Amino acid sequence: MAADITAAVxxxxxxxxxxxxxxxxxxxVPEDLSVYTPETAKAxxxxxxxxxxxxxxxxxxxxxxMAADITAAVxxxxxxxxxxxxxxxxxxAVPKxxxxxxxxxAKAxxxxxxxxxxxxxxxxxxxxxxMAADIxAAVxxxxxxxxxxxxxxxxxxxxxGSSSGLPTTGDPAQLIGLMAAGMGVxxxxxxxxxxxxKNAA
Numbered sequence: 001m002a003a004d005i006t007a008a009v010x011x012x013x014x015x016x017x018x019x020x021x022x023x024x025x026x027x028x029v030p031e032d033l034s035v036y037t038p039e040t041a042k043a044x045x046x047x048x049x050x051x052x053x054x055x056x057x058x059x060x061x062x063x064x065x066m067a068a069d070i071t072a073a074v075x076x077x078x079x080x081x082x083x084x085x086x087x088x089x090x091x092x093a094v095p096k097x098x099x100x101x102x103x104x105x106a107k108a109x110x111x112x113x114x115x116x117x118x119x120x121x122x123x124x125x126x127x128x129x130x131m132a133a134d135i136x137a138a139v140x141x142x143x144x145x146x147x148x149x150x151x152x153x154x155x156x157x158x159x160x161g162s163s164s165g166l167p168t169t170g171d172p173a174q175l176i177g178l179m180a181a182g183m184g185v186x187x188x189x190x191x192x193x194x195x196x197x198k199n200a201a
Contacts, residue, residue: 014056021067022051028074035122037078044073079121086132087116093139102143109138 029048033041047069055063094113098106112134120128 014058017055017057017060017063019053019063021064022070025067025070025074026051029070030074030077033077035080037080040073040077043076044070047073079123082120082122082125082128084118084128086129087135090132090135090139091116094135095139095142098142100145102145105138105141105143108141109135112138 026048029044030036033044036044047066050069051066052062091113094109095101098109101109112131115134116131
């Protein structure tokens with residue numbers, strides 16, 4: 001009888017540990033860990049890798065700790081920062097001086113630049129990409145201001161009777177002409193006087 005008892009004791013098989021909590025914790029692990037910071041993603045991977053199956057009920061505490069470690073690591077996950085490289089590139093393409101562009105197109109650029117919000121996480125990457133696209137579109141739509149037309153003084157137009165086309169009083173050509181005319185008149189007067197004297201004689 002004693003031998004039978006001993007054999008029966010040796011034949012006892014310990015029940016397996018309950019892994020329900022572990023399985024529940026594993027179900028909460030995100031499929032894509034690439035959107036999280038490397039440190040927090042690694043903590044989750046390590047907790048998952050530490051799970052050991054086939055432990056018996058006598059080691060239930062270890063199994064429960066596996067579940068707790070996974071849960072804690074998942075709760076500590078931190079999203080990576082959004083990628084602002086496109087935004088930075090778009091900002092670099094904005095002209096430093098917008099005064100040469102139309103008010104409307106320059107304002108569109110300023111508004112797009114002012115709409116940039118930093119500090120977004122990767123889950124809002126689409127919004128960040130839209131910021132960059134809006135800046136790029138506004139820069140492409142910049143329109144130059146029309147060139148100023150020269151102001152024409154109506155008094156300078158030809159054929160309007162303005163005296164601007166006449167020689168000025170200081171014009172050498174005018175002076176020479178006046179002198180020649182004066183000499184001609186004087187010569188004519190002298191000739192008339194001489195003829196009158198001859199006729200009188």
